[in-house]
Amino acid sequence: MAEPLNATFFAFRKREKAGVLLRLSVAFALMAVALCVGFAVLFWSGLSELIGWYGQVIQASASNDTEALAQIGMPTGMFAVLPGMLLWMLLFYILCAAYEAGALRWMIHGESVGLMGLSLGAPTWRVYATYWIWFLLYMALSIVMSILLMTLMGVLAVSSGDPTSTLIALPVYYILQYGLMIYFGVRFAPAAAASIARRKFAFFDAWTVTKGRFWALLGSFLLLWLMYFAASIVLGIAWFATMLSGASIDWTAMSDPARANEAVSGMLQNYLQSLMQPQSWAIAGALWFVGLIVAVLFYLGSYGINARAAQAGLEEGKIQAAS
Numbered sequence: 001m002a003e004p005l006n007a008t009f010f011a012f013r014k015r016e017k018a019g020v021l022l023r024l025s026v027a028f029a030l031m032a033v034a035l036c037v038g039f040a041v042l043f044w045s046g047l048s049e050l051i052g053w054y055g056q057v058i059q060a061s062a063s064n065d066t067e068a069l070a071q072i073g074m075p076t077g078m079f080a081v082l083p084g085m086l087l088w089m090l091l092f093y094i095l096c097a098a099y100e101a102g103a104l105r106w107m108i109h110g111e112s113v114g115l116m117g118l119s120l121g122a123p124t125w126r127v128y129a130t131y132w133i134w135f136l137l138y139m140a141l142s143i144v145m146s147i148l149l150m151t152l153m154g155v156l157a158v159s160s161g162d163p164t165s166t167l168i169a170l171p172v173y174y175i176l177q178y179g180l181m182i183y184f185g186v187r188f189a190p191a192a193a194a195s196i197a198r199r200k201f202a203f204f205d206a207w208t209v210t211k212g213r214f215w216a217l218l219g220s221f222l223l224l225w226l227m228y229f230a231a232s233i234v235l236g237i238a239w240f241a242t243m244l245s246g247a248s249i250d251w252t253a254m255s256d257p258a259r260a261n262e263a264v265s266g267m268l269q270n271y272l273q274s275l276m277q278p279q280s281w282a283i284a285g286a287l288w289f290v291g292l293i294v295a296v297l298f299y300l301g302s303y304g305i306n307a308r309a310a311q312a313g314l315e316e317g318k319i320q321a322a323s
Contacts, residue, residue, distance in 0.1 A: 005213060005312060008220040011107060011304025020106050024117035025296050028099040031118065035095065039088045046080040094120075097128035100303055104196040107307035108314075126195040133191070133203050141180065149173045186210065186218050193303070193310035200322045209313035220305045228298040235291050242283050 011021070040047060101124045102117040113119050152169045191206040198205060210217060313319045 005216045005220070005308055007217065007305040007308035008223050009301070009304070010308040011103070011300045015106075016110070017112075020112050020117060021103060021300060024099065024102045024106070024112075025300070027116035027118045028095065029292070029296075031095050032092065035088060035091055039084060043081050043084045046078070046084075050078060050081060093131060094124070094128055097131060098124040100192060100299075101127045101196060103300060103303045104193050104307050104310075107304060108193065108197050108311050123196055123199075126201045127192045129201060130192040130195060130203055134188075137184075137188075141177075141184075145173070145177050145180075148176075182218070183214070186214055186221065189217065189221070190306040190309040190313075193306035194313065194319060196307075197310035197314050198319055198321055202319070205313075205319050208318050209309050211318070213309060213312070217305065217309060221302070224298065224301045224305065228294065231294045232291075235287055235294070239284075239287055242287075 095118075098114075098118045098120060101121075102112070102114070102119065104127070105111040105113070105123055106117065113121070149169065152173065156169055187210045188203070188206045190209050191203040194202045194205040194209050310319070314321065
């Protein structure tokens with residue numbers, strides 16, 4: 001019988017050398033901030049136009065000014081920012097690959113190389129290639145499922161003669177689609193970890209690694225997601241409780257559509273005004289920082305689950321490290 005994975009908190013186990021994942025995360029955060037600052041400096045004119053346009057849309061929407069909304073055109077700066085955004089995304093995902101590779105190398109092999117654990121060596125590019133395989137598989141599944149949905153709806157419409165009968169296909173379609181996404185997502189989840197463990201690109205070896213481990217891995221991921229969801233709910237409540245503290249709303253007006261629109265519009269205006277206050281910026285910054293820490297812990301936890309699965313694959317002889 002296979003040894004229990006106990007993978008949910010594998011990333012946070014006490015190891016021989018302390019602080020490696022912390023330093024790696026700090027390096028990742030600093031590099032991400034540098035990328036954001038560089039992007040803002042290079043494309044500030046276009047960004048400022050987009051921010052101004054977005055502010056106008058929000059204000060017009062809050063005041064329910066349909067005439068102002070109709071007069072607001074699309075900002076031309078968007079076309080200058082879009083190529084820069086694509087370049088930023090390319091660099092950011094390479095940085096994410098370096099972060100994941102650094103975390104996996106430490107958890108699986110006990111290695112920490114490069115700038116505080118970040119490196120552009122071969123492991124990073126293997127993880128980056130894994131991202132592209134994930135993207136292509138997602139696109140392929142989306143195309144196949146779209147064709148299946150159209151075929152199913154067409155068959156039901158022709159066989160029943162009632163176009164509304166096609167609506168019964170939607171629940172079946174979504175159950176099948178998300179069931180397949182969950183199953184294959186879990187089975188291939190340790191793809192990057194398998195490449196790090198084998199020291200060669202080994203995306204599809206994840207299928208071998210997860211053989212007989214599906215329910216254990218699904219349980220670990222589910223528990224991690226539930227904790228992340230709970231933390232997000234708490235942060236969301238803290239955000240709205242703070243930002244809407246001065247934006248009162250008359251709930252008794254909700255029974256009257258005309259008064260309800262007026263009440264909601266007034267609340268949105270008060271909310272926008274609260275966002276302009278310096279104390280709101282400080283609170284937003286603090287909540288953003290806490291949210292960033294929660295997100296990093298979540299991703300490290302995910303890497304840890306995958307690392308433990310790949311490590312178990314090595315121990316059980318399912319996969320072998322390249323010589």
